Amino acid sequence: MRFELIVLGSSAAVPALGRHCSGQLLCLESSNVLFDCGEATQQQLQRTGESPGRLDLILITHLHGDHYFGLPGLLTSMALAGRKAPLVIVSPPGLRDRMAVLLEYDKYAPPFNIDFIEIHCEEPTVLIDLPAFTVTGFPLDHRIKTNGYLLREKQRPANILPEKIKEFSIPYKQIPGIKAGDSFLTNDGRTIPHEELTRPASPPRAFAYCSDTLFKPELAKVIRGVDLLYHEATFLHEDLEKALKTNHSTALQAGEMASLAKTKQLLIGHFSARYHDLEPLRMEAAEKFRNTHLARELYHYPVALRRANHQEH
């Protein structure tokens, strides 16, 4: 059950030092989800080797160019490749009009349907509800309307224990019910509780994407306990004044957020072009939250399934 993030771009504002503008691809079992789409995202996607056909959901945080200037090219290339499958794009209001202006040329319209969901989430709001996962949008605090996104797998049904099927001669057609929580009535009239017949499924995994934003402690309750938190860390804390002035965060604050929210892993990115060496940013965040990683282009960050553990619920 794949749940693996690939970083496409880790640079703030301008592509620099070989780093690209914002973009991250979350690869799931059934499909891929793109978070932000800075310039040259389509080239970076090519480099991942992931099939473009698996991408059917794009989540744009805000309408600063470094987060969406790659979208017109990506949509055009999808069209030229003959894509037919529909695509859902979530963003704060205004994206659809901008894309329309660019894509109207040459009497051109993509030969596939694009469902633009334009919303600025002023509170946590479920935006996408699919069999495999939900996406919740929530407000970030940047210079313009900005959404963070939380993607959470749906709880999978419990796993039935094969030896119990044999032991109680459970008919196959009753198995889905038992996995979903039914108890089982044996031929001799005994009731075997669900818990005795099954092993709980691995808990759902979750990824939160927070870029761009001021440090916002109240965010912790929204993203609490996620397996992987991406939080922007545009500046070192010695440049806090710059962060406050531009509504960005420091690496220390990103670490603080991961700690407050009790996340399992922190990925920092959106690095200012002023920093050639990124290790000081990682070390700074790690002061607050040890399990911190740098977003590095085309690196994979898989999230493994965990064993079910009632204490974690």
Place this chain on the structure above:
Amino acid sequence: MRFELIVLGSSAAVPALGRHCSGQLLCLESSNVLFDCGEATQQQLQRTGESPGRLDLILITHLHGDHYFGLPGLLTSMALAGRKAPLVIVSPPGLRDRMAVLLEYDKYAPPFNIDFIEIHCEEPTVLIDLPAFTVTGFPLDHRIKTNGYLLREKQRPANILPEKIKEFSIPYKQIPGIKAGDSFLTNDGRTIPHEELTRPASPPRAFAYCSDTLFKPELAKVIRGVDLLYHEATFLHEDLEKALKTNHSTALQAGEMASLAKTKQLLIGHFSARYHDLEPLRMEAAEKFRNTHLARELYHYPVALRRANHQEH
């Protein structure tokens, strides 16, 4: 006296196989000129090591995305870098409005002046006339309004021969006049003609940029004798039908054009992603015009000064 083309992108329509969308940088003595600006042009410009401050003229052939989707990012990055110098952008009509839609965000306006010259040249038209060079726009035959561009150096004044200054004791303040064509009157009343005192300057160099277009034989007279011709060669001639259908050229036709126009060197590009190996395209063009080169990303194509030769005038 630098006159050197750097190819930034050589791919048609979609970036593919490591090739970028259209973009070429002509580096001149006084400044740089950008021809087309496909997605990720700003990253390619960074890779050239050329100073962004030297770029003050951008020529966009037409409003298909693969020729201008890199412009919003490039302009934004120029603004973020604190550019103050004005910029001139030439294109067919519609570009200014599209850029305005994208750059209006965050109450953002570039802190430098952009002079948009929006014109579709229905006949050869001088669009830029600077001390060092002129740019002439001319019509190409593509699916939408498309300009080709011809950049030609101005004729430099003749070089005065140092030994003649000594021989006739020519006062320094008369030298500019003699270089420009005056004869010289000696103290003893003799008139020394201009030709005897000077060596003609190297002839002006010229570069023509023809993308995207159907093969158009009547173009030959417009670009006649240029030192370097870039002509698109999207397809092999065996795919002529595709070229005709999409208003593109084949490599054979690009060679034919260079031959008809008696250009000195041909550069072909805008290669369809269907071709992994480009050598067959070069060979095909070279059947018609021997001095043919493939546009390869980040390769430099310098044009040397030639000795003045009256037969060439």
